[in-house]
Amino acid sequence: GHGIAVFTSGGDSQGMNAAVRAVVRMGIYLGCKVYFIKEGYQGMVDGGENIAEANWAAVSSIIHRGGTVIGSARCMDFKERWGRLKAAENLVKRGITNLVVIGGDGSLTGANLFRVEWSSLLDELLQTGKITNEERQKNKSLHIAGMVGSIDNDFCGTDMTIGTDSALHRIIEAIDAIVSTAYSHQRTFIMEVMGRHCGYLALISGVVTEADYVFIPESPPPTDWARKLCDKLMQASYLAVVAALASEADYVFIPEDPVKTDWKDHLCKKLLQERSSGQRLNIIIVAEGATDREGNPITAEMVKKVVVDELAQDTRITVLGHVQRGGNPSAFDRVLGCRMGAEAVMALMEATDDTEPCVVSLDGNQAVRVPLMECVERTQAVAKAMSEKKFDLAVELRGRS
Numbered sequence: 371g372h373g374i375a376v377f378t379s380g381g382d383s384q385g386m387n388a389a390v391r392a393v394v395r396m397g398i399y400l401g402c403k404v405y406f407i408k409e410g411y412q413g414m415v416d417g418g419e420n421i422a423e424a425n426w427a428a429v430s431s432i433i434h435r436g437g438t439v440i441g442s443a444r445c446m447d448f449k450e451r452w453g454r455l456k457a458a459e460n461l462v463k464r465g466i467t468n469l470v471v472i473g474g475d476g477s478l479t480g481a482n483l484f485r486v487e488w489s490s491l492l493d494e495l496l497q498t499g500k501i502t503n504e505e506r507q508k509n510k511s512l513h514i515a516g517m518v519g520s521i522d523n524d525f526c527g528t529d530m531t532i533g534t535d536s537a538l539h540r541i542i543e544a545i546d547a548i549v550s551t552a553y554s555h556q557r558t559f560i561m562e563v564m565g566r567h568c569g570y571l572a573l574i575s576g577v578v579t580e581a582d583y584v585f586i587p588e589s590p591p592p593t594d595w596a597r598k599l600c601d602k603l604m605q606a607s608y609l610a611v612v613a614a615l616a617s618e619a620d621y622v623f624i625p626e627d628p629v630k631t632d633w634k635d636h637l638c639k640k641l642l643q644e645r646s647s648g649q650r651l652n653i654i655i656v657a658e659g660a661t662d663r664e665g666n667p668i669t670a671e672m673v674k675k676v677v678v679d680e681l682a683q684d685t686r687i688t689v690l691g692h693v694q695r696g697g698n699p700s701a702f703d704r705v706l707g708c709r710m711g712a713e714a715v716m717a718l719m720e721a722t723d724d725t726e727p728c729v730v731s732l733d734g735n736q737a738v739r740v741p742l743m744e745c746v747e748r749t750q751a752v753a754k755a756m757s758e759k760k761f762d763l764a765v766e767l768r769g770r771s
């Protein structure tokens with residue numbers, strides 16, 4: 371039957387194991403030979419024991435484990451043609467012509483490039499006597515299905531990436547834990563959460579923990595934000611966020627105000643307002659990657675300085691860091707991994723020679739296949755818009771098409 375290989379690439383995330391398990395079991399169920407490629411693209415380049423046949427039992431007892439049991443790496447060799455040539459040889463020798471890649475946009479882009487080059491790589495292997503003409507013919511087309519594993523939820527084309535929900539669980543457990551100690555001492559806590567250039571984790575954890583303030587990369591407070599409308603705006607944006615959650619919207623745009631002031635005033639006013647209404651603590655969430663409208667970073671340290679200097683509040687910082695990426699996957703991520711993995715194998719089995727690579731994604735709670743390159747290009751366009759400080763454009767691009 372068909373040879374399918376599954377690998378995880380880039381940063382790990384909870385739920386990747388569920389996806390690997392589903393690929394192996396669905397593949398075996400449909401009569402395919404299924405292989406693990408360990409350590410991501412590096413294992414594909416190095417070959418040897420890194421590429422091993424999987425059996426049904428090999429994926430027992432992994433669905434509940436965080437991270438990725440087959441290892442992951444950020445691989446430099448695969449970025450070079452010689453690396454891809456070695457990888458192609460390793461696949462052809464084992465009759466692997468179907469790849470399931472679980473990773474972020476960089477990993478998916480790499481897979482696409484590999485497919486585009488596939489026949490020229492095979493030609494070169496044939497000319498240099500590394501493979502036979504028969505092997506060349508039998509493995510002439512490469513099929514690819516991707517799944518997005520990342521805690522950041524930063525990929526265009528899917529409602530949720532595998533791992534986001536578990537990371538949110540980690541974050542809210544931590545914030546809930548902080549709240550009891552903050553309450554006792556009437557302290558203010560600034561929690562730094564992950565997300566690279568995407569504020570999703572920060573925004574949602576803010577809503578579900580009743581945080582007083584959230585800094586996210588996509589909606590940086592203008593350096594000259596409107597003071598007068600602050601309270602109204604907070605109310606309005608809160609409602610917008612809740613409405614977006616209830617309606618499964620992909621993005622929330624929080625309106626700006628024409629009257630000028632500074633984010634620092636805005637923040638202080640909000641904190642004071644909460645304290646004066648009897649609240650004993652404040653929680654502020656800062657996404658890593660948060661900036662102001664001019665692109666200057668807003669860090670947890672900067673926020674602390676403002677709170678201490680302006681309000682003299684007893685303030686601490688907690689950086690959650692990689693705790694967010696660890697621990698057991700949530701039920702949602704396990705199910706998501708299972709559904710995406712099974713669908714990826716189906717997509718490969720139905721592919722013909724000219725089927726374009728796809729990403730299996732979640733759209734309105736349906737598993738769907740979307741063109742891989744279209745999603746990658748949109749995701750990269752978002753990154754470009756963010757780096758050019760075109761925040762509104764980034765928001766628009768990231769929304770569901």
Ligand code: F6P
Nearest residue numbers: 381520521522564565566658695
């Ligand atoms: O993409 C996942 C992520 O955890 C980001 O949220 C974060 O910016 C980055 O990876 C951290 O990378 P590393 O694990 O290499 O320190």
